[in-house]
Amino acid sequence: MSLNKRSHLITAGVARAPNRAMLRAVGFGDGDFEKPIVGVANGHSTMNPCNAGIQPLVDRAIVALQAAGAMPQVFGVPTITDGIGMGTEAMKYSLVSREVIADCIETAVNGQAMDGVLVCGGCDKNMPGGMIAMLRMNVPAIYVYGGTIKPGKWKGQDLTIVSAFEAVGSFSAGKMSQEDFVGIEKNACPSVGACGGMYTANTMSSSFEALGMSLLGSSQMASPDPEKADSAATSAKVLVNAIRHNIKPRDIVTRKSIENAVALIMATGGSTNAVLHFLAIAHAAGVKWSIDDFERMRKKVPVLCDLKPSGRYVAVDFHRAGGVPQVLKMLLAHGLLHGDCMTITGRTMAQELKSIPTNPRKDQDVIRQWKHPIYPHGHLAILKGNLSPEGCVAKITGLKSPKITGPARVFDSESACMKAIMAKKIKAGEVVVIRYEGPKGGPGMQEMLAPTGALTGQGLGESVGLITDGRFSGGTWGMVVGHVAPEAFEGGPIALVKEGDSITIDAHKRLIQLNVSAKELAARKKLWRQPKPRYTRGALAKFARLVSSASKGAVTD
Numbered sequence: 001m002s003l004n005k006r007s008h009l010i011t012a013g014v015a016r017a018p019n020r021a022m023l024r025a026v027g028f029g030d031g032d033f034e035k036p037i038v039g040v041a042n043g044h045s046t047m048n049p050c051n052a053g054i055q056p057l058v059d060r061a062i063v064a065l066q067a068a069g070a071m072p073q074v075f076g077v078p079t080i081t082d083g084i085g086m087g088t089e090a091m092k093y094s095l096v097s098r099e100v101i102a103d104c105i106e107t108a109v110n111g112q113a114m115d116g117v118l119v120c121g122g123c124d125k126n127m128p129g130g131m132i133a134m135l136r137m138n139v140p141a142i143y144v145y146g147g148t149i150k151p152g153k154w155k156g157q158d159l160t161i162v163s164a165f166e167a168v169g170s171f172s173a174g175k176m177s178q179e180d181f182v183g184i185e186k187n188a189c190p191s192v193g194a195c196g197g198m199y200t201a202n203t204m205s206s207s208f209e210a211l212g213m214s215l216l217g218s219s220q221m222a223s224p225d226p227e228k229a230d231s232a233a234t235s236a237k238v239l240v241n242a243i244r245h246n247i248k249p250r251d252i253v254t255r256k257s258i259e260n261a262v263a264l265i266m267a268t269g270g271s272t273n274a275v276l277h278f279l280a281i282a283h284a285a286g287v288k289w290s291i292d293d294f295e296r297m298r299k300k301v302p303v304l305c306d307l308k309p310s311g312r313y314v315a316v317d318f319h320r321a322g323g324v325p326q327v328l329k330m331l332l333a334h335g336l337l338h339g340d341c342m343t344i345t346g347r348t349m350a351q352e353l354k355s356i357p358t359n360p361r362k363d364q365d366v367i368r369q370w371k372h373p374i375y376p377h378g379h380l381a382i383l384k385g386n387l388s389p390e391g392c393v394a395k396i397t398g399l400k401s402p403k404i405t406g407p408a409r410v411f412d413s414e415s416a417c418m419k420a421i422m423a424k425k426i427k428a429g430e431v432v433v434i435r436y437e438g439p440k441g442g443p444g445m446q447e448m449l450a451p452t453g454a455l456t457g458q459g460l461g462e463s464v465g466l467i468t469d470g471r472f473s474g475g476t477w478g479m480v481v482g483h484v485a486p487e488a489f490e491g492g493p494i495a496l497v498k499e500g501d502s503i504t505i506d507a508h509k510r511l512i513q514l515n516v517s518a519k520e521l522a523a524r525k526k527l528w529r530q531p532k533p534r535y536t537r538g539a540l541a542k543f544a545r546l547v548s549s550a551s552k553g554a555v556t557d
Contacts, residue, residue, distance in 0.1 A: 101129025147223030169457020271474030279553030438487025
């Protein structure tokens with residue numbers, strides 16, 4: 001019996017002769033029509049280091065798929081590079097690209113009735129975009145991450161792309177020499193691969209191991225290293241086996257496996273963007289999951305890994321120390337991982353982790369021993385209050401005290417705020433408010449790495465609060481709160497803040513509070529008028545019309 005579950009239609013009857021004729025033109029022979037057609041969603045791009053190393057991985061996957069008895073068919077998937085677009089109007093397309101990627105993969109796979117898909121991507125939105133598509137289509141699928149970049153070096157210090165953003169603030173504040181500023185810029189990105197800390201790309205790729213949709217141990221490999229291409233070939237073989245046994249994404253991605261993924265994110269100190277993306281992933285899977293579930297998980301899971309941006313080490317260090325499998329085994333041993341969840345291999349998570357030691361090696365300190373975590377609880381706190389009734393996300397790692405009350409400095413765009421920071425108009429003790437940058441208002445919910453990086457570089461990372469209805473880069477750390485919802489464009493309370501208003505951020509109490517009376521806020525709301533959309537045509541305008549609140553994942557379907 002054919003392995004093929006969907007594209008077997010091309011073998012049936014005289015009416016299918018045109019289908020076979022088309023496929024003969026791309027290399028199908030008489031014996032190939034019984035083989036499963038496997039899509040290879042290729043995110044290769046020469047525009048950014050995150051995706052510039054993907055083609056060799058795709059090439060290895062194609063050979064392995066053929067050897068396993070499948071017919072691989074490659075199609076391109078677009079990517080947006082956050083590090084290049086950051087701080088510019090181009091960054092508005094970043095979150096939009098998550099939906100575009102999902103739509104492209106769904107369209108290609110379903111439009112050609114493919115039997116399975118291997119998705120290979122690198123930059124931040126490649127992972128959630130690919131996973132959303134997999135769950136929508138629900139054909140056998142596996143995710144192959146393009147791999148992490150190796151750290152840059154300057155005067156003995158490890159560098160990442162965030163080093164360059166922070167250097168802008170340091171140099172502008174007169175705290176860095178011209179030599180060091182240029183040296184960091186020239187050496188921050190020495191190879192292909194995605195940003196090297198536990199930023200969004202590495203957060204999402206590592207969480208896919210925990211989710212069961214990527215091979216264990218594959219996510220923190222360096223993109224240029226031979227083992228990364230080897231893992232792509234192994235992934236291809238595993239996918240063909242999943243097609244044989246009809247193992248589908250929604251068999252794997254359940255409420256319990258999402259809990260596994262979020263536990264891993266908390267334990268590794270992952271990106272705030274994971275909150276937004278896993279809300280969207282759960283939505284695509286039809287799994288009940290809310291923003292409050294992240295807070296529930298945060299209370300249970302300690303931060304075990306000393307990783308950038310707030311820690312010392314980068315992804316390749318994490319990989320050498322045991323990586324994701326080691327952390328998952330620790331969580332399993334302490335009752336914080338569902339070992340019975342199925343993985344793409346057809347084995348359970350517990351079976352996959354059987355050979356992994358319970359405790360990390362003592363010759364490294366990237367992964368802490370269980371009794372000595374970096375923090376006893378997770379780092380992604382969900383705050384609520386009169387400034388964000390639907391909830392927002394604070395990243396509280398690396399802070400001496402995640403609490404501040406201060407006067408508001410209000411900006412209606414990221415660019416306006418950045419001008420004030422570079423002009424040294426922001427002072428310690430103030431709370432910066434960047435609004436009208438939400439899913440609809442931006443549109444596209446820009447990341448605020450340029451302002452946060454500049455503040456950190458000026459030495460204000462812990463003494464200035466920053467809240468926004470936009471997002472933060474996975475490379476951001478400090479007294480920052482993002483995803484404030486409802487957003488300003490929808491008339492959320494953040495739209496009513498005035499310059500000088502007192503604002504409290506208190507992660508201990510999970511509170512974000514505008515210290516203004518309800519009566520005064522009601523009066524301000526009566527005077528508020530929704531601004532005109534910044535875009536009225538094209539992809540950004542379509543996104544703004546369709547997108548949901550950040551508290552629901554900023555989904556468009």
